[in-house]
Amino acid sequence: MAFYCQKDSYAFELSAEVVSCTPAKLQIDNGGGKKETLSGYNVTLTDTVLFPEGGGQPDDRGFIGESPVLRVTRQGPEAFHFLTSPLQPGTQVLVKVDWQRRFDHMQQHSGQHLITAIADSLYGYKTTSWELGRQRSTIELDTPVVSVQQADAIEEKANRLIRQRVPVTVRIIAFDDPEFEQVRSRGLPDDHAGPVRIIDMKGVDANMCCGTHVANLSDLQAVKILGTEKGKKNKTNLIFIAGERLLQYATRSYATERSLTALLKNGPEQHVEAVDKLQKSVKMLQKNNLSLLRDLAVLIANDFKNRPDRSKVFSLHRKEGDNEFMNIIANEIGTEDTVIFMTVGDEKASGLFLLAGPPRIVDDLGPRVCKILDGKGAGKAGRFQGKANKMSQRGEAEKLVQEVTSTESEQ
Structure with missing residues (x-):
């Protein structure tokens, strides 16, 4: 059977009669990458201007009366139109296609x-x-x-x-x-x-x-x-x-070209060359920044070690930094008798954390700190690190580290 849409692909609408209407489910993508299941009805008609998917072509969208058609599928000689509202068999309806999509x-x-x-x-x-x-x-x-x-x-x-x-x-x-x-x-x-x-x-x-x-x-x-x-x-x-x-x-390409021309201050024919130069400059700056961060990590660690009255807990938060930055500090300070709690990233959003120290303390504190920071992490040999999704809870996590370390020291 050929549907009306296959006989006349330029037809916008068609008057047809509802043959059947049965309850059905439809799984759709809600746009956020998650699936959503809708309850509705599969409607068949005497004919249709809405093409059911096939031959590599997606199905049409449109309306049956005032009801939007969310999916059209073919099963044998029938086209099933999924609606969220029921239609009475025998009813005469006007079927309209979304022409722009078609x-x-x-x-x-x-x-x-x-x-x-x-x-x-x-x-x-x-x-x-x-x-x-x-x-x-x-x-x-x-x-x-x-x-x-x-x-x-x-x-x-x-x-x-x-x-x-x-x-x-x-x-x-x-x-x-x-x-x-x-x-x-x-x-x-x-x-x-x-x-x-x-x-x-x-x-x-x-x-x-x-x-x-x-x-x-x-x-x-x-x-x-x-x-x-x-x-x-x-x-x-x-x-x-x-x-x-x-x-x-x-x-879209012309709009992008105009934006790049304004940003790069040159003509379209120089865009690739200009971006290439910028990328090389960024890589050099990133390399220099990493070198400076490593030097800074060593300085921070030495400053703490040289304090005559240094605490049993070393705590630090820095917006700029990474896992290497935190590990350098931990390595320089040493974790035999010091508990180290460090975080990097946005203070109000997400970031990274590191907890290091005597294994008996870190094994206990690691999962608890991770939970407070709404994070994911793992640890071994006296180090526990991972990602924190609630950096705003850092103060609470540091308080716990101080309390547990103080209790351990008194024992």
């Missing part, structure tokens, strides 16, 4: 077909998979290397065909039609039944596909191959964008 997917998907066909015709590179990403798309080619010259040639021919306004048509053929053996395909889904849908770019490519596509290559506007990267199993990933994404990419 047309973007059409441009990227047709762009993939075009690039795939050209890579095959020019160099015999077969497409083994592809991914339509949120910002850019990737075609996996069955070759270990695609040279810069080859990528440029593929891009040039693709844009030439776009300018020639090559028509794109959809044809339906029977599974046993002899033509089926001649069209490009990576195989049919296990649950496929009935006729086969062919996307035909006149004189360029005929490919079996279930997705939505432009009606003319001119609707792609342009394609840009951004580059290549090493793929899996001796393959190459070709990265591209098409249509409106290319315009948005140019807008």
Whole structure:
């Protein structure tokens, strides 16, 4: 069965009847990298303008009546629309597609077909998979290397065909039609039944596909191959964008260029050279800063050791510093009869901590200090160190160290 969106990819809306509505669950990404499970309903209709995911193309978004459709999936001949509100079977509804998302997917998907066909015709590179990403798309080619010259040639021919306004048509053929053996395909889904849908770019490519596509290559506007990267199993990933994404990419790139021009005080052609010089300067400054921190650590330790009335506890917090800085101080002071408690980082946020001293004291104090600082750490041989997430609790941790050390000294 072909859905209405597959018969007319440019249709914005469609009147349909609700066939079924059953309770369902949907797991979504809430944007913070965590999954959230929604309770709702899977709705089937007599037909739909919302494309269910397939052929490497993500599903559509849109509305059924006033209810937003959060996911569309295909199961056999049916399209399931996930809603958070129920609909009564038999109700006539208006289905609307999110056209901006749909047309973007059409441009990227047709762009993939075009690039795939050209890579095959020019160099015999077969497409083994592809991914339509949120910002850019990737075609996996069955070759270990695609040279810069080859990528440029593929891009040039693709844009030439776009300018020639090559028509794109959809044809339906029977599974046993002899033509089926001649069209490009990576195989049919296990649950496929009935006729086969062919996307035909006149004189360029005929490919079996279930997705939505432009009606003319001119609707792609342009394609840009951004580059290549090493793929899996001796393959190459070709990265591209098409249509409106290319315009948005140019807008973002120009905004970045203007910002860099203002910051670097030079023209775009000097940006790389200027950044390279800055990076080298930063590395030199970091190296000098580390050297100074090490010298400072030794001075701090010697100052403490030379005090005639030095305490049994050495406590220090410094915003600038790292684990090496703290360990140098601990090594210079010695931990046979001194308990050392040090922290580095933002006083009100997170940082690093080190507790060192006699093992019997540190073994007891380490986990307790770690808990107060809401940290994670580990220790052995008289040292316990880790990350502190609540540096604001440092005062409480130091108080505990002083109390435990004082009690140990009295025993």
